[in-house]
Amino acid sequence: MEVKVRNLKKYYKENLVLDIADYTFKEGQIIGLRGPNGVGKSTLLNIIAGLDPQFEGEVLYDGKPLDEKIQKEITEVFQKPFLFKRKVKDNIKYPMLLRKLDKVEIERRTLELAKALEIEDLLNKRGNQLSGGEAQKVALARALVIRPKLLLLDEPTSSIDEEAMITIENCILNFHKQSNATIIIVTHDAIQSDRICDEVVFLERGRIS
Numbered sequence: 001m002e003v004k005v006r007n008l009k010k011y012y013k014e015n016l017v018l019d020i021a022d023y024t025f026k027e028g029q030i031i032g033l034r035g036p037n038g039v040g041k042s043t044l045l046n047i048i049a050g051l052d053p054q055f056e057g058e059v060l061y062d063g064k065p066l067d068e069k070i071q072k073e074i075t076e077v078f079q080k081p082f083l084f085k086r087k088v089k090d091n092i093k094y095p096m097l098l099r100k101l102d103k104v105e106i107e108r109r110t111l112e113l114a115k116a117l118e119i120e121d122l123l124n125k126r127g128n129q130l131s132g133g134e135a136q137k138v139a140l141a142r143a144l145v146i147r148p149k150l151l152l153l154d155e156p157t158s159s160i161d162e163e164a165m166i167t168i169e170n171c172i173l174n175f176h177k178q179s180n181a182t183i184i185i186v187t188h189d190a191i192q193s194d195r196i197c198d199e200v201v202f203l204e205r206g207r208i209s
């Protein structure tokens with residue numbers, strides 16, 4: 001999915017946080033979004049995710065404004081993911097149940113992602129009893145099972161150890177190869193963005209460069 005941002009201005013009270021005249025996130029690319037703390041990366045991601053309607057300007061998805069159908073194709077994974085108290089496997093299945101996927105397919109995708117992210121041993125644990133890194137992996141699995149056309153990742157490896165980081169990156173790359181989704185990934189890690197991104201953009205004083 002292509003995402004075009006036009007004349008986007010975002011204020012928190014009178015504080016202008018984002019001021020983007022025109023930028024297009026191209027379909028099928030992995031785009032790294034970088035910039036110093038507090039520059040507006042999460043704010044931009046939330047707007048693109050359709051979670052924050054309080055902005056001026058336009059965000060177009062394949063040329064169209066957000067609607068219910070487009071919204072279903074978009075998933076954001078937050079830096080501090082919110083998981084339900086129920087079991088991890090139920091957390092992962094939830095978005096597939098909402099989309100009324102077939103039972104067998106739900107089982108298949110759950111196990112496939114759990115294996116890829118090496119979280120099989122967590123499936124029967126409670127979602128609210130995980131470490132930060134475990135929760136990030138489960139949240140990524142929950143995002144990938146629906147095979148979104150637009151995947152928004154806010155520092156997806158911020159609580160992840162080095163070994164697991166490669167597992168996560170490989171999982172993102174495999175998903176990308178299979179789906180050709182557009183992926184926007186906020187990261188402070190220049191080496192990571194070099195490793196996995198097709199393009200890196202910088203947010204500076206609210207503008208993209």
Ligand SMILES: Nc1ncnc2c1ncn2[C@@H]1O[C@H](COP(=O)(O)OP(=O)(O)OP(=O)(O)O)[C@@H](O)[C@H]1O
Binds near residue numbers: 035038039040041
């Ligand atoms: N709900 C809010 N109300 C008021 N100001 C906010 C709100 N959310 C964020 N801000 C401010 O907007 C600016 C951008 O915040 P944002 O979280 O988007 O930055 P970021 O680039 O993602 O930062 P980081 O790298 O630290 O995660 C910051 O100055 C922040 O304090």
